Amino acid sequence: MSAPLSNAEVPRGFTFAATHCGLKKSRLDLALIISEAPANTAAIFTTNRVQAAPVRVCKAHLKESRGKVRAVIVNSGNANCCTGPAGLAASRSTAARVARALGCAPREILVCSTGVIGTPLRVEKILNAVPALALAGNSDANAFEQVARAIMTTDTVPKWAAAKCTIGGKPVRILGCAKGSGMIHPNMATTLSFIVTDAAISAPLLSRALRAAAAPTLNSITVDGDTSTNDTCAVLANGKSGAPKIAAESRDYKKFTAALRDVLKSLALAIVEDGEGAQHIIEIEVRGAPSDRSADQIARTIAQSSLVKTAFAGADPNWGRILAAAGRSGVDFDFERVDIWLAGIPVCRRGREYPFDERVAHEKMLAKNVSIVVDLRSGRGRACIWTCDFTQEYVHINASYRT
Numbered sequence: 001m002s003a004p005l006s007n008a009e010v011p012r013g014f015t016f017a018a019t020h021c022g023l024k025k026s027r028l029d030l031a032l033i034i035s036e037a038p039a040n041t042a043a044i045f046t047t048n049r050v051q052a053a054p055v056r057v058c059k060a061h062l063k064e065s066r067g068k069v070r071a072v073i074v075n076s077g078n079a080n081c082c083t084g085p086a087g088l089a090a091s092r093s094t095a096a097r098v099a100r101a102l103g104c105a106p107r108e109i110l111v112c113s114t115g116v117i118g119t120p121l122r123v124e125k126i127l128n129a130v131p132a133l134a135l136a137g138n139s140d141a142n143a144f145e146q147v148a149r150a151i152m153t154t155d156t157v158p159k160w161a162a163a164k165c166t167i168g169g170k171p172v173r174i175l176g177c178a179k180g181s182g183m184i185h186p187n188m189a190t191t192l193s194f195i196v197t198d199a200a201i202s203a204p205l206l207s208r209a210l211r212a213a214a215a216p217t218l219n220s221i222t223v224d225g226d227t228s229t230n231d232t233c234a235v236l237a238n239g240k241s242g243a244p245k246i247a248a249e250s251r252d253y254k255k256f257t258a259a260l261r262d263v264l265k266s267l268a269l270a271i272v273e274d275g276e277g278a279q280h281i282i283e284i285e286v287r288g289a290p291s292d293r294s295a296d297q298i299a300r301t302i303a304q305s306s307l308v309k310t311a312f313a314g315a316d317p318n319w320g321r322i323l324a325a326a327g328r329s330g331v332d333f334d335f336e337r338v339d340i341w342l343a344g345i346p347v348c349r350r351g352r353e354y355p356f357d358e359r360v361a362h363e364k365m366l367a368k369n370v371s372i373v374v375d376l377r378s379g380r381g382r383a384c385i386w387t388c389d390f391t392q393e394y395v396h397i398n399a400s401y402r403t
Helices: 053-065 085-101 123-134 140-150 203-214 250-272 292-303 306-313 318-325 358-364 392-399
Strands: 014-019 029-045 066-076 109-113 158-165 170-180 192-197 232-237 281-289 339-342 345-349 369-375 381-388
Touching: 014 109, 014 140, 029 053, 029 203, 053 066, 053 085, 053 109, 053 232, 066 085, 066 123, 066 140, 066 192, 066 232, 066 381, 085 109, 085 123, 109 192, 109 232, 140 158, 140 170, 158 250, 158 392, 170 250, 192 250, 203 250, 232 250, 232 358, 250 281, 250 381, 281 292, 292 318, 292 358, 292 369, 306 318, 318 345, 318 369, 345 358, 369 392
Parallel strands: 066 109, 192 232, 281 369
Antiparallel strands: 014 029, 029 066, 029 232, 158 170, 170 192, 281 381, 339 345, 339 369
């Protein structure tokens, strides 16, 4: 569960609202984020070739508006993906209805969806709910928390994170929420996540900051190796803090990007912790690789290994699975130089077992947070990826997702 959110952490110039429109049986399923003034906006989207209608509409709207956005509307319970021309029409009509309620152009509205793929979206339920939802906007922390709850699917807890930095002597706030529990894999955004800030920054520079902050956070997690068709991460900056406009290559830009990275990292780790059926957060550090890229490739291969993840579900110190996964990563290295630590315990030296107490290792691996360190001793490259274990509950959740 995210830490309690205070009103002091909410950026100025934004309002939030959530409701139950009927896509789900009883839970909140529709959320709206509104900026009082057009916000400079940057977004990253899934790289899956199968892209949902809302992703396609969002991309078009950001291009047409040159990154100016007034609101984001999000529904859960239906992905509106693989729904043909009717799906595109549903996303466009949703944007038009919100735009009419706010008195702006449809191109200034982002539309996002999450849920089951391939089921026609009952868009009339959304359209009927929009007028009241637009009037219900509130700027307090509780309203934002309701938004975080409304975008959940198989999530067991809502996820939000906040950070601050000082620009020109004035506080700048950054606040984000995310949904994600399954179908999570590093590939652009890995989830639905929405970040609002009262910083003054241009859309192109904001895009640069978002990509820099997402690489070591949202793009460095995996739950199950599946990239969603709806992945979207959007950041809205409305400048309402009164702080000076952030310039490229400035100290202010570095401070802002660091704060944005903190928010995204908190959200990313919350997603891993809430991975479907997960019991453990696993941090995988690969070092001593020929390059950072090769270290990243090995770390991702280990993180995506079902054998590694099931071993962690049983707290089994089976280091051979880790080395075997590294060996099929496609990176050229000498396995007889490799050292491995599990939960801080050396278990492999020069590609062979290093004598260790399996009972002690098992007990340490029962912790919520467990580390893997792999040292190739072949260079200076390093990378860090976070994942979770695979349990029987993961299979249960995904074997009955629709039924």
